[in-house]
Amino acid sequence: MSHDISSDINTKAGFVAVVGRPNAGKSTLLNWLAGEKLAMVSKKAQATRKRMNIIVMYENAQIIFVDTPGIHEKERLLNRFMLHEVYKAVGDCDLILFLAPAKDRLDHYRKFLEINTKKRPHIVVLSKTDEVSDEYLLKKINEYKTYQDRFLALVPVSVAKNRGKEELLKQIVKHLPSSAWLYDPELLTTSSIRDIYKEMIRESIFDNVSDEIPYETDVVIEKIDELPGLDKIEATIVTEKKSQKLILVGKGGTTIKRIGRDARIKMEQFSDKKIFLDLFVSVKSGWSKNKKTLGEMGYHFD
Ligand SMILES: Nc1nc2c(ncn2[C@@H]2O[C@H](COP(=O)(O)OP(=O)(O)OP(=O)(O)O)[C@@H](O)[C@H]2O)c(=O)[nH]1
Ligand SMILES: [Mg+2]
Structure with missing residues (x-):
């Protein structure tokens, strides 16, 4: 048998x-x-x-x-x-x-x-x-x-x-196959902290600006300094047009401040650390239609 x-x-x-x-x-x-x-x-x-x-x-x-x-x-x-x-x-x-x-x-x-x-x-x-x-x-x-x-x-x-x-x-x-566990049972996600922080900023953009802007915008985490009890983050919001940049920044910087504050609160809740977040906005026309720039944003066709 x-x-x-x-x-x-x-x-x-x-x-x-x-x-x-x-x-x-x-x-x-x-x-x-x-x-x-x-x-x-x-x-x-x-x-x-x-x-x-x-x-x-x-x-x-x-x-x-x-x-x-x-x-x-x-x-x-x-x-x-x-x-x-x-x-x-x-x-x-x-x-x-x-x-x-x-x-x-x-x-x-x-x-x-x-x-x-x-x-x-x-x-x-x-x-x-x-x-x-x-x-x-x-x-x-x-x-x-x-x-x-x-x-x-x-x-x-x-x-x-x-x-x-x-x-x-x-x-x-x-309906799952019999198998040894594939990851440490303590692990919640295989995403990097970089990707998680990026999504938190994107979510805040989706919450705070309307029309086509969330769809024509993405986020690049430029730098994370992980210190004890504190993460210092520099990130750039990339968008298609100058007019979208103006809306993202808002009058006297009010919109970008709101996006930054909302994202920071999510990050602090997630990491249990204090967060310093420096946000910039840059215009990169055609970023979402170009393989190379998509790759730079972390979207690799493989
Ligand atoms: N009433 C109700 N709303 C829900 C429920 N689950 C999700 N939603 C809402 O549905 C909307 C979309 O939720 P998401 O989880 O972003 O949907 P998704 O399928 O991941 O969307 P994409 O990433 O765009 O494909 C949000 O506003 C949620 O709050 C539910 O059980 N009841
Ligand atoms: Mg989804």
Whole structure:
């Protein structure tokens, strides 16, 4: 009789890609599951630009979630990079969470099924269930059930109402491969402090300026001096146009001060250190349409 080696391992571990349309609630879901604010979140769509691993320990399992940008089709090179990030995450994972707000029509799900060409196993997560009635939710669940031969499980959740967490984690663990843990169980993310601080500044930009500016802006962390109890950070906000720079700075520097203060508060909460943040704004026309400048911002096609 053959001996199944996996039965000797009593731990589980694996990569779980979290995908869905922009604004579906992916990053919010992961912060909630981790119990820590790690990924940037915004009311505005297309907030996440790059994959981010968020590690959650549950029972005997190490779940390495991969937050991804929302699935959308825009021609600009930065947007193509974002879609490339989704494909990478889907191609490299053990399991996918497809996340859709309960209100959504199933078009996004059908689109996802097309993208999942390698037919990786997936769980459907219905998010923001607090936005619909029980009756509506039941109707929606039945619509998804017409596809039940395609998914492993369907789990409704609401972060706002703190509902569905245990059920979701149990379903994920059930479908993870047996494996030794892949990272130190204390680790929350594989992102560098540089990337986390960058996202905190980007989140503050999304919160404080409107129209196209958040989409035509990015952040470069120039320098971090890590001292005992204090991080000194220099960062540049890069934008496309002079007029956008003027808005980002604001009258008498009020807007840039607000962005800086909001970001500093997030950084201090995260690192438990005092933060000195020096923010500059520079204009680099065409940065989001050029492979080289995208690379300089940390967006490498690989
Ligand atoms: N009512 C309600 N709103 C939610 C819930 N989860 C997330 N949201 C809101 O949905 C918006 C989008 O959340 P994100 O987590 O940034 O969504 P995302 O899918 O990561 O978006 P992209 O990164 O742009 O693809 C934010 O305003 C969240 O506060 C929920 O359970 N209920
Ligand atoms: Mg996101």
